[in-house]
Amino acid sequence: MSTRELNFAYKVRHALNENLDKLPASTTEKLASARKLALSRRKKESRLRVFAARHAVAGEAGSFFNEPFSWLARMGLLVPLIVLIVGLTSIYQFEQQRRIDDTAETDAAVLADELPLSAYLDHGFNAYLASRDE
Numbered sequence: 001m002s003t004r005e006l007n008f009a010y011k012v013r014h015a016l017n018e019n020l021d022k023l024p025a026s027t028t029e030k031l032a033s034a035r036k037l038a039l040s041r042r043k044k045e046s047r048l049r050v051f052a053a054r055h056a057v058a059g060e061a062g063s064f065f066n067e068p069f070s071w072l073a074r075m076g077l078l079v080p081l082i083v084l085i086v087g088l089t090s091i092y093q094f095e096q097q098r099r100i101d102d103t104a105e106t107d108a109a110v111l112a113d114e115l116p117l118s119a120y121l122d123h124g125f126n127a128y129l130a131s132r133d134e
Contacts, residue, residue: 016023016031023031106129119125 020028110129
C-alpha cells in the first residue's frame with residue numbers, strides 16, 4: 001500500500017469515527033458486515049518457518065571471521081570505480097594537452113609567417129584557422 005493510499009485510509013477512518021454516533025443503525029450494520037468480510041478475506045499468516053544456518057565463532061559476533069570475503073566484495077566495487085575515475089581523468093588530460101599543442105602549433109605558424117595585416121582581417125583566413133583546429 002502506498003503512502004498516498006494509507007493517508008486516504010486514515011482520513012476515511014477518522015471521518016467515520018467522528019460521525020459514528022450520527023450514522024443510522026442500518027449503515028452501522030452494513031459497515032460491520034463489510035469489516036467481517038474483509039477480515040475473512042485477509043491473507044492468513046504462514047506457519048512455515050525457514051531454517052537458516054549461521055556460522056559463528058564463540059565470543060566473536062560480527063567479527064571478520066563471520067564474513068571472510070566481505071572485504072573482497074567491497075574491493076570488487078571500489079577497484080572498478082577507481083579505475084573508471086583514473087581513466088576518465090587521463091582521457092580529459094590527454095585531450096586538453098592535445099588541444100593546447102594544436103593551438104600552440106597554429107600560433108607558432110602564424111607568428112613565423114610574414115603575413116600582411118589585411119590577412120588577419122580576411123574571413124577566409126579565420127575559416128582556415130578554424131578548420132585547422134578541428
